[in-house]
Amino acid sequence: MLKTSKTSLLLLLLAFPLQLLAQREAANWYFGTKAGLTFNSGEAVPLLDGELDTLEGCESISNANGDLQFYTDGKVVFTRNHQIMPNGEGLLGSVSSTQSALVVPKPKSNSIYYIFTADDVRSYQTNDGDGDGFNYSVVDMSLNGGLGDVVEKNIQLLDNGSEKVTAVGKADGQDFWVVTHYRDSFYAYEITEDGVNETPVVSVIGPNVSDFNNFRGAMKSSPVGDRIAICHTIFEPSYRGELRLYDFDRETGVLSNELLVDESLVYYGVEFSSNSKQLFASGKIFDPAQDRTTQINVVQFDLTAPNITSTLFTQASITNNFQGDLAGSLQIAINRKIYHSIPAVSLSVINSPNNYGLDADFRAFDVTLGGRTSKFGLPPYIQSFFESVVRAEQFCFGDETQFFIETDEPIDSISWNFGDPASGANNNSTLLEPTHVFSSTGVFTVTIDVNFQNGVSKTFIEFIEIADSPQVNPFVDLVQCDVDGNDDGRSIFNLNEAIPLLVDNPLGYTANFFLTLDDAIENAQNIDPIGYANTEDGQIIYARVFQDALCFEIAEVRLLVEPMSQLEDRVMPACNRSAGPLVVIIEVGDLLETLSEEFPGSDITFFPTRQDALLETEVVTDEFRIPITAAPEIYFRVEDLNACAFIGKIDLEILFSPNIEDQQVVLCPNEPSVTISPGPDFLRYEWSTGETTPSIDVSVPGTYEVTVFNGADCDDTAIIEVTRPDVPMSLEVVVRDFSDNNQILVEIDQPDAYQYGLDDNALQSSPVFDDLAVGPYTVFVWREGCLIYEETVLVGGPPNFFTPNNDGFHDLWQITARRELQDARISIFDRFGKMIKQMRGDNMGWDGTYLGNPLPSSDYWYRIVLNDGRTVTGNFSLKR
Template structure:
């Protein structure tokens, strides 16, 4: 036996393991997955920043407060942000155990992160096993220093740790070299010692006793540090002895896995160190999806004469490979996934890992991870954290015991030949208690709940380390018996049979006194409640007769229960139906309603003081589920017409349920042109503008109002330009719609200029107009054709009339213009056609001062014509001149001069 001079030293060392178990209270793993064990049973955490398929590590302080976690590359603090200098570590999320975090013994605030890469290549010293230090002494938020200090160039994906001995707080960090490394050091176990003085980088080497064919798979110590299990994914499962004093590994043996071709990946020991568990798989290609994988969960009894023959299969499933990890609650958790990148939102649990065979009770997919996703990895810890004796032995918890008021219990552990026993209560030695069992009971006069802590110390008295078991015992009072409980519900609408549906949980606060630690189940009769059998669903329970009693079983955390009857009463009272109308302001069929405006209608003629709550369905109103809370405005969920339900209550008892119709009235539907024309030529006469009312509901009454005129007619009569707004209002509902028409005054067009090009082969006219209207023009014919283009060509000599009219039929104007031109011939034979030759396009208003002279071919002046006269008749001094070509010269009044010839034909 190891002699310790100071008993307090022994006690403190024993308590180190007990208190330090809080270091494993928080887990972060997988894709956003996590667990918290602070309350005993694990609670899902979904606030993490970790996204890893395999490797991960987490550490908390001794009180269970999260400190930091990592995937082997990035370090995240308690606030889930990256620590200072916390990136670029040489681990790998695809490494089985990419990292493990170990506090430096007796050195508060200093933590070592050991990392191992997923692949190791000779000559690359920045891979393999490295360590970094997280320091909280210089920065309370934590800072990473001495990052990626190398320990071992070549290693398998395995890291585990255990305390050195019961007299030394030093910790062994153990890893395994892989066959891809230096041939002198392959298949070797390396043990590095971390003490209060720091890390000894000179390892203790031991032969692994086998060839590391595959670097993947867990490496785990038994909690007492005497055994080492190594999963070598393609090479099998191995068990070895470990001497925690020297750090050496001996007696390696291979364990068979009965299922053919199975590859070990996850391994873990039971808290009592007796059983080894292995999670193995068929090791199919990781790229294959779900349905191509198969896995096995096996227990080995390490106390059996033939360990291989002792294996018991606890589960055979279509899962991919996954890690195993002991939890602070003494249970073993199993990572679950269907394929390499196809995870699950749950973990499996070995509920009683200290039990032999199937009594270990594997519970598949027992832990709901919420939005978190499990893949292959779970965070490893110093296995000594879990080296405690189970002195409760109730298959519920190894450390926490709940008892009822006045209940007795026997704590203890199986006897060990030659061992010495001692018991402590709240840190004080219990004198005279030297047996392996202890009867405990609630102290007199204490207020409940009351908690006390018992510690059992077993000294094997054979030179090995002392073992410790701890039980935190809490006594709970029985629930206070609630009497005279009843639940009044309203009758189903449209029935008069005294039947309805109930939400029994409405009396839960009365049953528990508001204590959230109490649980309640509901039963049809007192016998079922007393035996906790045939529980009914409390929400939506349908009574079978108008007078009925159900029973509640109220249980405190220690399992102490009472049975309470609940009378179910159905109210046949009635309230009024109500109608709330609203306007469909945005033409979608949806709007906000103030449901409180229905209160007066619902309670009209109902005397008394009542509360009204509104619900989306009658069932919701009966069960008080999904209330439409006021004073928030409620938006209807069904377009235009919807029914909600008013629950009228008197002291939470349902008095009546009535309907509230929510009717959304469409706004008056009409159309109004956005723009119209008023003709300036009509002023001061008014013009009429009429909207299209064909879509108005003829069964409803409407009012009309025009702004700014103030007219109340369906149509508008005005001579004013600008914006004019029409409001059409439904008289019964007040719903209205507005539309605006912009009236533009169209001006009378002004002909600014008619620019002609005449006396040519192709006479043209170009028109210039003024005005804001849309105009069109025609030549010589008031009926058209009209054209938009203000240009004409091919005009004959003479006088023409330009017609300009509004396309909007506002106005029409005209103006005459002249095209100067000359005939090429004339025939003065008295037949009335072409009897005279004259310059065309001249009038008393157009070029009246023009001078016209006619010559024969020899240049003799024959005639000077009056430009306003009839023209030349082909005679000279009364005598007809012969047919011939004659010449002319025209001096226009505007200064232009034209000379040419024409033909006289006889």
């Protein structure tokens, strides 16, 4: 194993006068689609309670102890309880603004915060070329039970502006500058204990960005406050970008000494390292042939170099897998790491941004968001939050970590707490520049209490990350297949596949690869690990393995190429699990079972292309999605002990999933059985009863499961619940007739659980039938599609008139249902109360005569005593 020396790393403390409260104000972030991170432990821990859903703009602020105060997307302000703050809607920021909002605490106040909101290109596009301007709102945290209230809103500082804003502490160590940009000018606003000075210091410098379509891009001050960097994301008249750097006077607010750092990318995000000596920016490559932006590059410049522009170092080149022309934000955290955000389920991170080149240690998509997603924005802060005056060296486990104080202010006394109680008495020190051997790996919170000779006492914190010294296998073989058919010992490699061979537990480790040992020691001129083409069989390259970039070991990797027997393409059936028409979804587990029989004991992985299979990129783990227009094919790689054995192609015979649904079926009380079925036209059926027919008859309520097949492993399962409806405990049909409103009423338990029908009429939910004519009716009671009960009843009553003219129609007055009411006693009276006729219910009726003489047309009255004892009265007309 090649032992190496460890060089120093500059770390900065959160060092400020107490008036700035600059300890953990930037500890909690909310951004993206309800994503969040907290850095209170020194590590990025996901927060899952946020309410923001923002494309770019976001901001959050905590107090000096790291307790969340509020957060915003520039339009809506949320309390720490994730509720909208009173008067917290309608701010003039935007979810689609690069830096829509920035929060500044009022100096010497424990409760007042200012939310500065930047302009938005979209506001110009929708307001006939006018923006919403640069504004600020005021939050009073003493109100609303300590949750805050927006007491003033949208106080305008500029009537038009750009999407850029940054802030930094003034030279007095107490007040702040808030800086924005518009066209060819920078506007610096002073924030003091008296509030916001609305008369800015204006620096007319740099290009005149006059087209509002080009107002996108971030701006940042260095933490020490001596420089400002700005990105111009140019969309019109064509894609391009600029990264410019200016000197900034923290006393006067004036910008000077413009430097065009680079214009090779469509720049968007920018950030300084905590020591203010390194500058990072994100930008997209513009491809004129395609007339669009493509790769996202994260680049670095060394600000200590005599020629800054010549120090461009590409930290990462990320494939553009999403629509849009923004390269994503860069933001420093209180742990001194810089994070990069584009739409994804994780953030990328620069672990050691105070270092230049490979020593900065960029890790793509290394910081999980706990299932939430990021977009293009991260919350900006007062950059002075990240300034400090302490340098530390040596971070390998077992080494003495050395601390150095770098300040011109005389110190009377100092007290160190290394946040390492397991080290016993050594956890504390009163030396000016102590050393400490940390007891384990991990992140430690170092607290420094300083008493200056001028009588001021300050407390600082620092997160120190101690990395494990890698235990590296000194020599490994990385075996690749030779897939071109020529036994020449040459192929292409994914060198990252050597990392699990080099380190037994590779979690947290990475490696850079080099052609020579000297390059590996210097950490310079690394080779791209993806797609490296070896020069000969058995070529030796060098891997620099590390957790911390300056705590590493170097090992040799031998690249071996094995001749591969050409596998014939094979055709395999595969089930389409997609419910939509535009994509085919294949579960690779369906294929793995078959291949495992052919290659027992081997590791088999799947890839969308042969190149991916060779380089082991874009691994398909669960589902393989194929656009309906693409060839239905997939590639697989067979390995034994991490050595490539075979690469093969599968032509997929697409079978379509049955896609059946669960059912609920009712077995009616008067039916002995019911037939259940998932549907016809499937190749095979498997019932939980053991039957294999398309349908089965069941006579017992219960749960039945059926699986249908359209081919091997192309199946779906449904649950069919068979239930029998409850029948009523009591039921009676009551007829209320011989009245002006004849009714039939069904008296039943839980009447709302049933439906009711009368003859052939539609079902109804009410058990009452009104305004019925006399005559017979059949009453039906239903529940869950089952006929529970039926009964035929008779509604009785006399006619309203009769015409005794022997024409065969209405010649007699008689009651309905003579047979059923044969014992009824009927009396008929004229208008003077004289009884004219008496008869029984079964009588043929009255013919309109009295003592054989016809009576005249008039109204007559009746009294009927029914069989059940009721007496009904009424009148009718005799018409001649």
